[in-house]
Amino acid sequence: MTHYGCSLLSCGVIDERTFEMDDYQGAVARWCPGCGDHSILTAVQRLLEEEQLKPEETVFVSGIGCSSRFPHYLNTYGFHGLHGRALPVATGVKLERPELNVFVVMGDGDCCSIGAGHWIHATRYNVDMVALLLDNNMYGLTKGQTSPTTPLHFPSNTQPRGTYLEALNPVQATLGVTNASFVAQTAEWIPAHLYETLKAAYHHKGFSFVRILQRCPVYTASVYDEAVRKPDVIEMMVHDDGIYLPDLDQIYKQKIVHNPKDIDGARRLAEVTERVRLGVFYRNEALPRYEDLRRLPAHTAEERVRLLSEELDRYAV
Amino acid sequence: MPSDPRIELALRAVAAPIDRYRSAVVTTVEEVRGYLASHRSPTESGDGNTAARLGAFAAGRIDYARFATLLTEAPDDPERLRKVEKAFDILRVIAAGDEDLFKIKVKGGARLGAAVAKRLAEMGRGFAAARVAGMATAGSLNSGSAEELLAPMAFERWSAAERRLAPPLVVELEGADLHAGDLVEFMDGNVKILLLVNGESTPAPLAPLITPGTFVLQTGDDTGLGRFAEHEGPAVAALVPEDAARFIHDPARGANLWDRIEIYHAPEKEPRRSVGGRSVSQQKQELQQLLAMGKAPVEAAASVADAAPVTAVAPSGPVSNQVDKLAAWLLSQADLENIG
Amino acid sequence: MATKSKTAGKGTRKRAKDEGREIIRVSEHTAEIVSDSGEGAQKCGQIFGAVCAKMGNGAWTVEIIPAEIQPPPRSKAGGSGNRVRFGTERITNWGDATNLVVAFNEQVLLGRHELDALADDAIILLENMWATHPDPDIQQQWKEALEALSTRNYRIIEVPMEEECLKIVEDPRRGKNMFALGLFAFIYDRDLELIRAQIAHQFRKKSEEVYARNVLLMEAGYAWADANLDFRIEIPTVKSDQPMVVMNGNEAIGMGAVAAGMELCSMYPITPATSASHYLSDVFDKFGGVVHQAEDEIAAVGVAIGASYAGKVAFTITSGPGLSLKQEFLGLAVMVEVPLVVVDVQRGGPSTGLPTKVEQSDLLAAMFGQHGDAPHVVLAPATIEECFHSMVTARRIAETFRTVVMVLTDANLATGVQPFPRPELDPRWQQAPVSLSPIPEGKPAYDWDPRTGLSSRRVPGQKDGMHTATGLAHNEWSKVAYDPESHERGCRMRSRKIAVLQHTLRAPEVYGEESGDLLVVGWGSTKGAIEEAVDRARAQGLSVSSCHLTFLSPLQPGLKEIFRRFERVMTVEINYSDEPHDPFITDENRRRAQLCLLLRAHTLVDVDCWSRVPGQPLRPGFILNAIRERLAMGVGV
Known part of the structure; x- marks a missing residue:
């Protein structure tokens, strides 16, 4: 269509609903105690409430994995599909129904391994949606197999003597894709930062890619241990056009001013160092969005029949 | 006069908003068509309906009577269905309407506000029809009369969502009849009004409409019309005679009034005679207000004071407050007697 | 110019008094043009086929496709072109052998000869520039080829195409096809006005100059034939009372998708499905529809499922390898009950197989390719007309039953061109699926x-x-x-x-007598060829009928009852099966054709099969042989 076709049928209904956090609550989350996903779910519910998104006009699309249970725990529309294939489904939803709020929840296996092709292309399409990579560096649901983001030498059930390869860097990879328009990184154990990042992602018009560092207490408990215990490991990228939370200054003293418009700076900062960098790496709303490029006026059935009849004339005997 | 290049220019400028509006109507038409097809009683729709809906490939292969029992949802009450059919017809007429639907001409001496209100109310029949169909699909349409629901619906009765989907209008009028105050009540939602001004006009007739959320444009050619059409929010533009001011007020360009206003042509000649009942001094004031709004903060404050030595305007407090006050003052000075 | 043999085709010949030229009157003829790839033979064939249809002939055009994009020139495997079978009556399939061929070089002709594509008494109009070519190797090849061709009864007419074209254009490689069109136009006495209009249509994206040059070349071909040929072939035309349209199967699928109110075609390029997307890409936006070329086959179906989940009308189109890739998503669509139409334009498999060639070997993959139990609907249009209409029905079934509907066509339908009654469009096909x-x-x-x-x-x-x-x-x-x-x-x-x-389906119709010695069962594009074979068999006194299945999942009711009325039941399919007499093959281990397998399981009737995988449509003559052979094996189920 993506014609502008939003229906008028419910336009006349005066909608005086206000939504509380509870209104977005779906089934009780069944992640392990201590799993970082709980905190992400809370931040997302807070965002939905803050933005007063109508539950029926909000769609969460996920793949397969621990994090992909996400839609079940929300009272919005959800599509819990195939491993690695959340992005194509979400693209189809947003392409045809641009008026819906679309969120995608993926794990590191989903996004960076089996669905890596879709990740690159969804970034390039720049369809207006929020894509969350809940990165715990491991396959959790299937009980501890190496993922592309598992740190070097970290053991798993499939690579018990440690991984052989350096971990893939999702932020760097996304920043390398043509037409990438929003790339941010945050951590679930810093709820204020997580929330602000989600909010910035939601308000960005285009494909907002957010990598959320997420602790898995069962399989990768030690990976983010240092970052959690020593705030100095974290370096906050701050800017008026990015994220700046003065309240966090007390704890997170390492700061670097980075203008999200600066793609070269973003790519430099995305390189792996001892520091874990959080904030908005890059943001550019001027980039074309696929659903806008493909937007067409709608036609009634009669018009389409008339046009098709003209088309048949060309083939008439 | 379809060959009038200004009308062509204007219709081109509102082509995208027309598409957006019409697409919404079309989408609704098709939804209602689907509702009607699946809520007619099987006896009324008959095998013919099932056959038609299944297409020729099914001929001889599918038993229509059996298939029909699967297609039909609970049949709707015939009286309610008739209402929906009426709503369907209204929506179809609007969907099929050509660009004349989006064009009006105000007769010399007639009220701009009244003409716009009348056309929007007519277009409002579409929203009213959609409400009826919406109630039917939601199961809340009673079987009583829906006549009034299907009648023209004045803009004041449009909901916020409907105002966001408002159709654009191209309005041709005499400069003398251009009283900006007439349009204030329509500056809401996503309403787009593009005025084609004939004859003489005051130098800055649209200046009084400048408020923080409203896109306002005076132009002599297509400059700014793209931004006018794309603006998310109410927007008004006028293709004005050559000696009028040309400027853009674009709410997207910043929080400060002077950032949002771009004046790229100020009239060289002073107004010399009254136009449409506005005296020469009123016209001068209108122009000076515009020029003042476009200037940097210090100067702006000074010249506003010059132009209007009204104590209420003395700018103080945060900038946004100043802007709002200024806007309010401008509105109060505008010719509002025609609002009705 | 050799004019030694009898001419081809069915029917009688008469000599027209007033012309001094032999007029061969036949009820149908099969003509083809074959050249190196890139010489425009397909354009010529398409125009000729369309003109035949427009003049009121029944017609069936198939493409002759080289397997490579740029095969070396003058190679036997590189022949490219079109074959048009046309006649007074309706033509339902590509027929058996070619009666008249225009060839641009002797090597591509030799390729056709070796494929046994030409009738024994075929008329051949052959470009003769190679006989005197400066390269002695080429001259040698020419000599050898003509010797090989002389083993048959062909009537070979040498035509100086290059020489004639050079009188009009500098680069005859870019115009010989129109000269050849002129030859056809004269031989078959085609309406020149229609031809000019069709040239204009075919080259509508090119300049006026291109059109004018092409018309000149065509007229030159016509004039040359008039001056040099001592025969013409007359096939009476009967203008249909019904308005007709003519197109290929992929265009019909694309147009059917528009007619069915589809809003999104989400696809990934794959042969032979892609041309449907080409057609749609050209016209879809004017209907408010989008062709989304996804990053891969999986994403293509994923986007379609997302769109359908969101309440819009979407379909995906693919061919064998793409179908394999989409299977996981198709299972998901069945599981979450999202309506979805999937078109599979079948080609030869397994693996990359025969990308441009016909096969009917995706049936089982389409039905059972998803893991777990994923019941859904499979349809198979049998004609180009049905390609159009099946899209409407497929959408309606998909939405009514909230499931996946697969539409199986094949390379034969995709590229075949056939006239059919102009569809009567209905706005109800377009309505939004949900409010x-x-x-x-x-x-x-x-x-x-x-x-x-x-x-x-x-x-x-x-x-x-x-x-x-x-x-x-x-x-x-x-x-x-x-x-x-x-x-x-x-x-x-x-x-x-x-x-x-x-439960809503009707039993399929039996073509021919309701009972007899043999029932031939087919599905998909083979319908025309099977029915023609059955007609010929019945004309020879054999007790044969046929039954063509369009619903493959679920199967139409009453099959067992129909099968019981025949001594023997045999499917005819274009997919692999073991021959009963092949080494090691026993009744127990014989791998049967795909529909045959299904029917045996479904009816518990001992259904036999005859199937081939030549990468070509089945010829009615071959099916007839199979029928005779099976009947000779004795009756009895």
Whole structure:
């Protein structure tokens, strides 16, 4: 269509609903105690409430994995599909129904391994949606197999003597894709930062890619241990056009001013160092969005029949 | 006069908003068509309906009577269905309407506000029809009369969502009849009004409409019309005679009034005679207000004071407050007697 | 100019008094043009085929496609062109052998000869520039080729095409096809005005100058033939009372998609499906539709499922390898009950197989390719007309039953061109599938009717309809449910829908007598060839009928009853099966053709099969031989 076709049928209904956090609550989350996903779910519910998104006009699309249970725990529309294939489904939803709020929840296996092709292309399409990579560096649901983001030498059930390869860097990879328009990184154990990042992602018009560092207490408990215990490991990228939370200054003293418009700076900062960098790496709303490029006026059935009849004339005997 | 290049220019400028509006109507038409097809009683729709809906490939292969029992949802009450059919017809007429639907001409001496209100109310029949169909699909349409629901619906009765989907209008009028105050009540939602001004006009007739959320444009050619059409929010533009001011007020360009206003042509000649009942001094004031709004903060404050030595305007407090006050003052000075 | 042999074609010949030229009157003829790839033979064939149809002949055009994009020039495997079978009556298939061929060099001609594509008495119009070519190797090849060709009864006419074209254009490689069109136009006495109009249509994207040059070349061909040929072939035309259209199967699929109210075609390029997307890409936006070329086959179906989940009308189109890649998603669509139309334009497999060639070997993959139990619908249009109409029905079934409908066509239908009655369009085909009305309280996401398994659709935007569609086993609330009852119930409900659809189907018709010695059962594009073979067999006194299946899942009712009325039942298919007499093959280990396998399981009747995988449509003559052979094997099931 993506014609502008939003229906008028419910336009006349005066909608005086206000939504509380509870209104977005779906089934009780069944992640392990201590799993970082709980905190992400809370931040997302807070965002939905803050933005007063109508539950029926909000769609969460996920793949397969621990994090992909996400839609079940929300009272919005959800599509819990195939491993690695959340992005194509979400693209189809947003392409045809641009008026819906679309969120995608993926794990590191989903996004960076089996669905890596879709990740690159969804970034390039720049369809207006929020894509969350809940990165715990491991396959959790299937009980501890190496993922592309598992740190070097970290053991798993499939690579018990440690991984052989350096971990893939999702932020760097996304920043390398043509037409990438929003790339941010945050951590679930810093709820204020997580929330602000989600909010910035939601308000960005285009494909907002957010990598959320997420602790898995069962399989990768030690990976983010240092970052959690020593705030100095974290370096906050701050800017008026990015994220700046003065309240966090007390704890997170390492700061670097980075203008999200600066793609070269973003790519430099995305390189792996001892520091874990959080904030908005890059943001550019001027980039074309696929659903806008493909937007067409709608036609009634009669018009389409008339046009098709003209088309048949060309083939008439 | 379809060959009038200004009308062509204007219709081109509102082509995208027309598409957006019409697409919404079309989408609704098709939804209602689907509702009607699946809520007619099987006896009324008959095998013919099932056959038609299944297409020729099914001929001889599918038993229509059996298939029909699967297609039909609970049949709707015939009286309610008739209402929906009426709503369907209204929506179809609007969907099929050509660009004349989006064009009006105000007769010399007639009220701009009244003409716009009348056309929007007519277009409002579409929203009213959609409400009826919406109630039917939601199961809340009673079987009583829906006549009034299907009648023209004045803009004041449009909901916020409907105002966001408002159709654009191209309005041709005499400069003398251009009283900006007439349009204030329509500056809401996503309403787009593009005025084609004939004859003489005051130098800055649209200046009084400048408020923080409203896109306002005076132009002599297509400059700014793209931004006018794309603006998310109410927007008004006028293709004005050559000696009028040309400027853009674009709410997207910043929080400060002077950032949002771009004046790229100020009239060289002073107004010399009254136009449409506005005296020469009123016209001068209108122009000076515009020029003042476009200037940097210090100067702006000074010249506003010059132009209007009204104590209420003395700018103080945060900038946004100043802007709002200024806007309010401008509105109060505008010719509002025609609002009705 | 050699004019030694008899001419070809069915029917009688008469000499027209007033012309001094032999007029060969036949009821049908098969003409082809073959050249190196890139010499425009296909354009010539397409124009000729369309003109024949427009003049009121029945016609069936197939493409002659080289397997490589740029094969070396003058190679036997590189022949490219079109073959047009046309006649006074309706033509339903490509027929057996070519009666008249225009060839641009002797090597591509030799390729056709070796494929046994030409009738023994075929007329050949052959470019003769190679005989005197400066390269002695080429001269030698020419000599050898003509010797090889002389083993048959061909009537070879040498035509100085290059020389004649050079009088008009500098580069004859870019115009010989129009000269050849002129030859056809004269020989078959075609309407020159129609030809000019068709040239204009074919080159509508090119300049006026290109059109004018092409017309000149065509007229030159016509004039040359008039001056040099001592025969013409006359095939009476009967103008149909009904308005007709002519197109190929992929155009019909694309147009059918528009007619069916499709809003999104999400695809990835793959032969031979792609040309349908080419057609749609050209016209779809004017209808408000989008062709989305996804990053891969999986994403293509994923985007279509997302769009359909969101309440829009989407389909995907692919060919064999793409079907394999899409299977996981197709299972998901069945599981979450998202309506989806999938077109599979079948080609030769397995693996990359025969990308441009016909085969009917995706049937089982289409039906059973998804893991787990994923019941859904499979249809197979048999004609180009049905390619168009099947899209409308497929959408309606997909939406009514909230399931996947696969439409199986093949390379034969995709590229074949056939006239058919102009479809009467109906706006009801276009209506939106859902209205975004609020969902009543307490209504589950899958409000399965326990009898039918049917449930009402719900899409984002519908107030109070929030739920999460999931590919995990789920209950009616779409909550993940691993308990035995929930999973069994879900499987039962999804399966029940297929039974309910089957309940609305009618028994297939039998072509020919209602009972007899042999029933030939087919599906898909082979219908015309099978029925022609049956006609010929019956004309020879054999007791043969046929039955063509369009619904393959569910199968139409009454099959067992029909089969019982025949001594023997045999499927004819273009997919692999072991021959009963092949080494090691026994009745127990014989791998049977795909529909045959299904029918045996479905009816418990000992259905036999005859199938071939030549990468070509089946010829009616070959089917007739198979029928005779099977009947000779004795009757008895």
